Amino acid sequence: MDELTGYFLYFLSLLTVGGIYAIIALGLNVQWGFAGLFNVGIAGFVAVGAYTYALLTTANSTFHYGGLELPLAVGAFAAMITSGLVAGIVGLICIRLRSDYLAIATIGIAEIIKLILKNETDVTNGPRGINKIPRAWEHLTEERFYTNAPMTWIADATTWQSFFASLPRWWWQPMFALTVLVSLYIIYRALEQARVSPWGRMMTAIREREPAARAAGKNVTNRRIEAFIVGAVIMGFAGALFAQHLRLIDPTNTFDPAKMTFLVWVMLIIGGSGNNRGAMLGGFLIWFIWSASELVINGGIDLFRTFFTTVDVGILRTRAGFLRMLLIGLALQFILQRYPNGILPEARPAASGNPKK
Amino acid sequence: MTTSAAQPILEIKNLHAGYGQSEILHGLNMSVFDNEIVAIIGPNGAGKSTAMKSILGLLTISQGDVLLKGEAVTNTPANQVITKGIAYVPQTDNVFVNLSVQENLEMGAWTRATGIQEKLNQMYELFPDLKQKRKQAAGSLSGGQRQMVAMGKALMIDSDVLLLDEPTAGLSPKYRAQIFTIIRDIRDSGIPIMIVEQNAKQALGSADRGYVMVDGGNRHEGTGTELIENREVARMFLGGRE
Amino acid sequence: MWESFGFEFFNFYFIPGLVLGCIYALGAIGITLTFGILRFANFAHGEVMMTGTYLTWTFSMVFATMFGISLHPLLAAIPAIPATILLALFIDRYFYKPFRKSATIMVVIASFGMMLVVRSLVQVIWGPNQIVFVKGIAKPNEAVRDFTSSFDMMLLIPNKHFWIVAGTIIIMGLLVYLLGYTRIGKAMRAVSDSPDLANVTGIDVDYVMRATWIVGATCALAAGVFLSMDTQVLETTMGFRMLLPMFAAAILGGIGRPFGAVFGGLVIGLAEELSAYPWIGDTPLLSPGYKTGVAFAIMVFMLIVRPSGLFKGRTF
Numbered sequence: 001m002d003e004l005t006g007y008f009l010y011f012l013s014l015l016t017v018g019g020i021y022a023i024i025a026l027g028l029n030v031q032w033g034f035a036g037l038f039n040v041g042i043a044g045f046v047a048v049g050a051y052t053y054a055l056l057t058t059a060n061s062t063f064h065y066g067g068l069e070l071p072l073a074v075g076a077f078a079a080m081i082t083s084g085l086v087a088g089i090v091g092l093i094c095i096r097l098r099s100d101y102l103a104i105a106t107i108g109i110a111e112i113i114k115l116i117l118k119n120e121t122d123v124t125n126g127p128r129g130i131n132k133i134p135r136a137w138e139h140l141t142e143e144r145f146y147t148n149a150p151m152t153w154i155a156d157a158t159t160w161q162s163f164f165a166s167l168p169r170w171w172w173q174p175m176f177a178l179t180v181l182v183s184l185y186i187i188y189r190a191l192e193q194a195r196v197s198p199w200g201r202m203m204t205a206i207r208e209r210e211p212a213a214r215a216a217g218k219n220v221t222n223r224r225i226e227a228f229i230v231g232a233v234i235m236g237f238a239g240a241l242f243a244q245h246l247r248l249i250d251p252t253n254t255f256d257p258a259k260m261t262f263l264v265w266v267m268l269i270i271g272g273s274g275n276n277r278g279a280m281l282g283g284f285l286i287w288f289i290w291s292a293s294e295l296v297i298n299g300g301i302d303l304f305r306t307f308f309t310t311v312d313v314g315i316l317r318t319r320a321g322f323l324r325m326l327l328i329g330l331a332l333q334f335i336l337q338r339y340p341n342g343i344l345p346e347a348r349p350a351a352s353g354n355p356k357k
Numbered sequence: 358m359t360t361s362a363a364q365p366i367l368e369i370k371n372l373h374a375g376y377g378q379s380e381i382l383h384g385l386n387m388s389v390f391d392n393e394i395v396a397i398i399g400p401n402g403a404g405k406s407t408a409m410k411s412i413l414g415l416l417t418i419s420q421g422d423v424l425l426k427g428e429a430v431t432n433t434p435a436n437q438v439i440t441k442g443i444a445y446v447p448q449t450d451n452v453f454v455n456l457s458v459q460e461n462l463e464m465g466a467w468t469r470a471t472g473i474q475e476k477l478n479q480m481y482e483l484f485p486d487l488k489q490k491r492k493q494a495a496g497s498l499s500g501g502q503r504q505m506v507a508m509g510k511a512l513m514i515d516s517d518v519l520l521l522d523e524p525t526a527g528l529s530p531k532y533r534a535q536i537f538t539i540i541r542d543i544r545d546s547g548i549p550i551m552i553v554e555q556n557a558k559q560a561l562g563s564a565d566r567g568y569v570m571v572d573g574g575n576r577h578e579g580t581g582t583e584l585i586e587n588r589e590v591a592r593m594f595l596g597g598r599e
Numbered sequence: 600m601w602e603s604f605g606f607e608f609f610n611f612y613f614i615p616g617l618v619l620g621c622i623y624a625l626g627a628i629g630i631t632l633t634f635g636i637l638r639f640a641n642f643a644h645g646e647v648m649m650t651g652t653y654l655t656w657t658f659s660m661v662f663a664t665m666f667g668i669s670l671h672p673l674l675a676a677i678p679a680i681p682a683t684i685l686l687a688l689f690i691d692r693y694f695y696k697p698f699r700k701s702a703t704i705m706v707v708i709a710s711f712g713m714m715l716v717v718r719s720l721v722q723v724i725w726g727p728n729q730i731v732f733v734k735g736i737a738k739p740n741e742a743v744r745d746f747t748s749s750f751d752m753m754l755l756i757p758n759k760h761f762w763i764v765a766g767t768i769i770i771m772g773l774l775v776y777l778l779g780y781t782r783i784g785k786a787m788r789a790v791s792d793s794p795d796l797a798n799v800t801g802i803d804v805d806y807v808m809r810a811t812w813i814v815g816a817t818c819a820l821a822a823g824v825f826l827s828m829d830t831q832v833l834e835t836t837m838g839f840r841m842l843l844p845m846f847a848a849a850i851l852g853g854i855g856r857p858f859g860a861v862f863g864g865l866v867i868g869l870a871e872e873l874s875a876y877p878w879i880g881d882t883p884l885l886s887p888g889y890k891t892g893v894a895f896a897i898m899v900f901m902l903i904v905r906p907s908g909l910f911k912g913r914t915f
Contacts, residue, residue, distance in 0.1 A: 038704060093903060100703065100707050101850075107843060108899070112892050262712075319726065322727070323719070329712050333712055336708060336712070
């Protein structure tokens with residue numbers, strides 16, 4: 001029974017993290033699929049959202065600012081705002097740049113964000129990061145929550161305590177997964193509405209026939225900044241969710257661009273850029289592959305070890321991790337060359353594969 | 358008409374060409390024989406420059422042939438067509454702006470194995486202005502001088518035919534006259550020339566023969582004089598006078 | 600005066616900045632040439648630099664095992680040159696060339712992907728841990744120290760810094776010769792001006808592009824070897840760390856202007872090190888943790904104010 005629970009929980013975690021990545025991919029799709037903006041600083045925006053959420057919702061701590069203990073929803077909302085603000089500033093400066101330059105600029109932005117998070121130790125606890133981040137649903141089991149309003153309106157603290165003791169340890173996991181998936185769904189619906197709205201159609205016109213759009217008087221720059229901000233807002237929200245999932249974030253390892261930014265791009269390209277469903281498909285698919293490959297490789301190493309008992313498994317494990325990245329990277333190259341439109345092609349022509357302008 | 362017993366140096370036969378799906382040239386036919394200047398004139402959008410570019414392999418030729426001294430060079434990539442003996446001066450973007458005049462000429466001689474210094478001397482004789490400015494960046498020259506660099510660059514190889522795309526576009530009358538004189542000198546030195554020109558009158562005045570293109574196809578053909586005297590051509594280009 | 604200002608300034612800020620600037624300069628050359636001739640920002644450039652440096656170390660290890668002699672990095676770099684060149688050409692042939700006729704963004708995404716592929720490959724083969732390349736602490740050159748002491752100054756410059764600056768000057772000289780006096784160098788400049796015109800002039804543009812990769816890879820290897828001589832270690836992150844400053848240097852100097860890139864590299868290297876100097880009061884002007892942000896700030900400034908760079912390179 002426990003084993004089944006184990007599989008169930010693993011599957012839930014796949015859905016949860018896959019869902020968070022799917023949300024980030026949706027955000028990227030707004031920037032890239034809608035507006036053709038090559039954002040290579042994804043990890044930075046996610047980090048901004050995560051840290052905002054963390055700082056606003058964690059309990060008082062001598063190591064970092066905050067201790068405001070604001071409600072989780074407020075934290076998540078604030079995460080969206082700060083991420084959007086950063087995007088707004090960046091956008092005003094950089095949006096006019098050609099794609100290569102924008103890519104370099106966004107990498108730089110992500111670096112700067114990381115530097116700030118690392119160096120302003122008074123605020124963020126520097127490289128050591130912030131922990132004990134309240135996780136939705138699980139947070140209810142924490143003393144500081146059930147001893148205060150609004151939970152005390154429903155029952156008193158001791159009742160809550162025994163209630164939670166009676167639940168299985170992992171009761172909050174399906175709830176959290178559900179929260180992520182519901183959020184994903186809401187964002188997806190909102191973006192689909194936006195896509196067919198006049199705003200969405202204008203974005204398509206700008207992306208495909210920019211000179212004509214400009215001539216028609218459309219303010220291309222502003223529309224692009226808008227798309228950039230919207231995408232970043234979504235990424236910030238995902239950051240808040242991510243912080244909840246991990247409960248501990250740090251500036252260097254959690255938001256490693258080599259992993260996060262790259263994986264999201266792989267997700268969008270393979271899933272189908274320009275297509276919201278493609279973004280979500282890519283998110284789940286690539287995350288499943290990424291997770292599963294870890295299991296497969298670890299299993300393979302264990303198998304290997306039964307034959308070659310003197311082998312240092314530790315080294316193999318770390319190297320295997322990089323092998324995963326290598327294979328995913330090569331897969332991306334393959335897809336880029338053969339199927340640049342991804343699995344789910346865009347409803348209208350995507351930006352890839354067009355003749356050189 | 359010229360005696361057609363001689364084989365044309367350059368020939369376009371029933372050429373259908375275009376960019377991607379759209380076809381621009383519909384069954385074009387042209388020839389350039391030895392020792393002549395052939396002018397291609399026609400209204401805007403007739404496909405004159407496109408015809409030249411298709412000789413260079415810069416467009417996809419779906420049907421028909423381009424023959425250089427009888428050998429088919431259809432769809433040969435541009436840098437190889439040059440090796441085979443066709444020299445080309447595009448209308449715009451025809452000098453390397455950050456290279457000096459001399460370096461431009463040296464680049465023109467890229468496909469040449471020997472005799473570069475000799476050719477350089479010849480070019481400086483043909484274009485004395487350039488000798489003075491040979492260390493200057495080509496982009497800093499005036500329009501007329503730049504055109505000379507462009508032509509000199511193309512002449513650095515001993516090509517069988519020279520293609521000029523609107524060599525006098527945007528130039529002052531003084532330079533225009535100079536260019537046409539040089540073109541006639543080049544023909545007399547043994548290199549036939551095909552020239553696309555917007556200024557029909559001047560082109561036909563210097564040319565031995567001409568083709569009038571309309572809508573991607575042939576319309577009229579004849580010697581310079583014949584075309585000048587042609588009513589319809591006159592109406593199209595020459596101000597309606599007969 | 601020297602005691603209070605000069606000594607510290609020159610030895611601990613200026614000269615390190617110059618050395619770092621040389622490294623940035625060499626790396627930026629490849630970036631700007633690729634940008635100018637192949638017309639895209641090559642994100643994998645730093646990783647090629649890193650791989651070449653790892654190969655250098657490997658050669659020196661192999662040599663030491665076979666002959667018991669420990670080679671100086673500069674010597675071990677010699678066999679690494681063709682290896683790095685082959686790597687760059689291989690990447691272009693199989694991962695960038697397919698996109699020659701597509702929209703630029705495709706090859707940029709491909710190069711971003713190659714950045715990860717190459718780095719992961721190195722991590723699989725050599726592991727992610729830091730490798731010590733040159734053991735021991737580099738002591739200042741005694742001759743220079745004693746010489747300058749006689750003038751009441753004292754310059755403490757370790758030998759490795761002399762090698763790096765001298766090496767950079769030599770490579771600069773070779774580059775001047777290549778671009779100004781050789782046929783292929785002039786062709787590279789021609790293609791940088793206009794690939795279309797080069798094509799109809801009879802120049803084999805593919806050949807020129809391969810030459811560009813060769814020159815860029817060699818300069819990148821030099822940058823990487825110099826960097827590892829300076830820091831005395833190898834890390835798989837060294838490529839990515841250098842990428843932003845190299846791009847910044849190329850943009851500062853003007854895209855497609857190799858000597859602009861050199862100038863840009865020196866400026867950024869110096870700015871980065873000098874930013875930590877206590878210009879006003881006792882504390883560093885910029886907290887050292889933000890050093891790497893200096894390059895970025897300069898780059899953004901240029902992109903807003905003068906995107907064509909100081910020496911009027913290409914604007915896209």
